[in-house]
Amino acid sequence: MSVFTDPHFDSHEQVVFAQDAASGLRAIIAIHDTALGPAVGGCRMWPYASDEEALADVLRLSRGMSYKNALADLPLGGGKSVIIGDSRTDKTEALLRAFGRVVESLGGRYRTAEDVGTSVADMDIIGQETRHALGRSQGRAAIGDPSPYTARGGLAAIKAAVRHKLGRTTLVGLRIAIQGVGHVGAHLARLLTAEGAELVIADVNTDQVRAVAEETGATPVEVERILSLAADVVVPCAMGAVLDDQSIATLNTPIVAGLANNQLAEARHGPLLHSRGILYAPDYVANAGGIIAVAAENAGMTDLEQVTAKVDAIERTLTTLFERADSEGRPTADVADSMARDRLARAHGTLRQGTGEQHPPRRLAG
Secondary structure (H helix, E strand, O other): OOOOOOOOOOOOOEEEEEEEOOOOEEEEEEEEEOOOOOEEOOEEEEOOOOHHHHHHHHHHHHHHHHHHHHHOOOOOEEEEEEEEOOOOOOOOHHHHHHHHHHHHHOOOOEEEOEOOOOOHHHHHHHOOOOOOEOOOOOOOOOOOOOHHHHHHHHHHHHHHHHHHHHOOOOOOOOEEEEEOOOHHHHHHHHHHHHOOOEEEEEOOOHHHHHHHHHHHOOEEOOHHHHHHOEOOEEEEOOOOOOEOHHHHHHOEOOEEOOOOOOOEOOOOHHHHHHHOOOEEOOHHHHOOHHHHHHHHHHOOOOOHHHHHHHHHOHHHHHHHHHHHHHHHOOOHHHHHHHHHHHHHHHHHHHHHOOOOOOOOOOOOOO
């Protein structure tokens, strides 16, 4: 396995491979860019088929966090971690504590939080070994589960996309298809129901689908049908890489605005959506609500009104992005990448000019 030649490497600052024989921990931490601040990103626990697959995932996710934090105007860099294993059978307190010691050994360059396969309770355990676990249940500025903030930001993203593409200021009566109704998807389903949308949902967890359907009145469908259903908005909220040649060819919607990470299987799929006239809300812009909340905890903030206002500002950020994409005749995914890279380049330029300040002050910018 070669890190430097991996197509997703993209000049990462640091990649850490960690193993603890006693607990069975095998983990990778990727720090992509710290020009804006310490790297912050969740810890994903997943039974990857190979070490190469785990490496590719953590590198893609880490770069995505750099872009996400940059476009959310946060004083944070981008990083991510993965633990190789099945969270349902392999997760133990010893394994989580071992991971916490690895995080602590980095001296704050990387700060972790929950992601797929990890939870608030896991962050509490990891936090027994490191000062750099966020999204915990206790503490002066602890925000707990960031999923409600992610969902709130998703609602803002959908509103921006609907207004821009459909010219509508409400979601009443719109048919919205949600792929994945776990923590984030379920919260989003409740918010969309309150807005008057008609929901169609799917998830591999049939019990979760049943519960969300009973609560919201959503119509359940088979997982393999959800992306191709006729809908006003399709909302991927499950795993990444769901937008590929096959799925894009069968999309029957004018808008894709979901909260899963890395929805595009390859970079070329952004232009492919554009060529089909489908408005795509770039995932790392739409799903930034959770990291905004985590950033507030990292900064020791307790003003939740300021946090929610910044989450709601995702609607304004996407509106600006959509308008720029239209004026330049470019895919929204490409424009988002350009905007993020520009902000990172400015941060690196400031460092090169010798200001002596490696990281911006600890605050929630914007």
